[in-house]
Amino acid sequence: MKRKNIIILLWISLATAIFFFVFFTGDKTFYNFLLSLIISCMYSFLIGAGNGMINDFLNKRLPWSEATTKRAVISIISILIINSILVYFCNYINFVVFQKNATPEEFFAGKYNFINWFMINIALLISAFLHAKGFMEELKKSSRKEVVEQKLIAKSANAQFESLKNQLDPHFLFNSLNVLSSLIDENPAQAQKFTASMSKIYRYVLEQKDKELVTVEDEIEFAKTYCDLLKTRFEDSVDFEFNVKKEEYKKFVVPLSLQLLLENCIKHNFATSSRPLLIKVFSENDILCIENNLQVREQMKESAGIGLANIVQRYSLLTKRNVFIEKSTDYFKVKLPVLSAKPNVVSTAIHQEDKSYEKAHKRVKEIKSFYANLTSYCIIIPCLAIINVITSPHDLWFYFPMLGWGIGIAAHGMSVFGIGKNWEEKKIREILEKENNRYGK
Missing domain, CATH: 3.30.565.10 (Histidine kinase-like ATPase, C-terminal domain)
Structure with missing residues (x-):
């Protein structure tokens, strides 16, 4: 794990420990604060590092740029399984080992099902954000690479063209002058x-x-x-x-x-x-x-x-x-x-670069909008859930905004990442290829 990620997880652990210590801990002792910090570090590092390792592994074996839809499906399945396992493990260590609020039999009998479910949803939201962030970084790299490749192709073609025009001078001139010298007398x-x-x-x-x-x-x-x-x-x-x-x-x-x-x-x-x-x-x-x-x-x-x-x-x-x-x-x-x-272009290189940049800029703008929506969801919904549990634990009304907003985010994500539009793009490509082949024959 990189040093930067470790520092971020430490700050998250400290902020979480202070929050629970101030609002949910009765005895304000140093021992309880230290216990809250240890528990927060456990959650942050296990869940954060676990998701980070999954993301890095998938980036190496199945990059977003090579198979976007397949990568999205595998990412969803893997984060569901891994986060469920990690959350259950952390909750077991927290409530059974550290706080001793339940026995192993009570924990697995369903006493903490709501807490497990709630924590899994939080972990999934954070994990989805991390995977989406990785997708955006991969997209930026691909866009920059496409622009650079187009510029190199244009420069290479122009350089070779200039070289060929220059080659016309010595070779053709030499042969032509030989013919001309013999014609002058004849x-x-x-x-x-x-x-x-x-x-x-x-x-x-x-x-x-x-x-x-x-x-x-x-x-x-x-x-x-x-x-x-x-x-x-x-x-x-x-x-x-x-x-x-x-x-x-x-x-x-x-x-x-x-x-x-x-x-x-x-x-x-x-x-x-x-x-x-x-x-x-x-x-x-x-x-x-x-x-x-x-x-x-x-x-x-x-x-x-x-x-x-x-x-x-x-x-x-x-x-x-x-x-x-x-x-x-x-x-x-x-x-x-x-x-x-x-x-109607002034320069092929400029045309290709502008076209690639415009496409990349539009794509990044759409994804940034999705990230802003997802970030707001990750911040506001947990706050609403905490307020709901504190004020009226028997009337869980936070489900309605969580589900409604969550469906909206899912639809937004599908439109941004093109999951529902692949068939349209494939059909357009097929028609264009048929037209090009017809004119090319």
């Missing part, structure tokens, strides 16, 4: 055209530097210019076919995705005049497809797959629709989702 007109195409490519890269999405039309025009350079470089060893529907032109894709995929086709496949590489770019059902016949090039080292992984990651930050990859013995195809609307 075909000056073609060299001039080649230089103009190169300038268009680098202008496009600079223009799309800070954009999350571009129109299909812009990306296709850029890809055609890029393919012209590749065609000049490889001549009849590479052929390109573009068959994208005009209605798709005003929709959106992530920038430079076609360039990366076209570069992958050239990089991972060999191309000769006798066995040319055919690369097709076409559209089907809100999807932009890039397909090539498979002529795998033998490589000295395995590719890291950074380009394709970056495209998948950037799409995951903007939409729930997936990038699909098909591979057979004859062809390799990548399917890019075409988005009909451009997300």
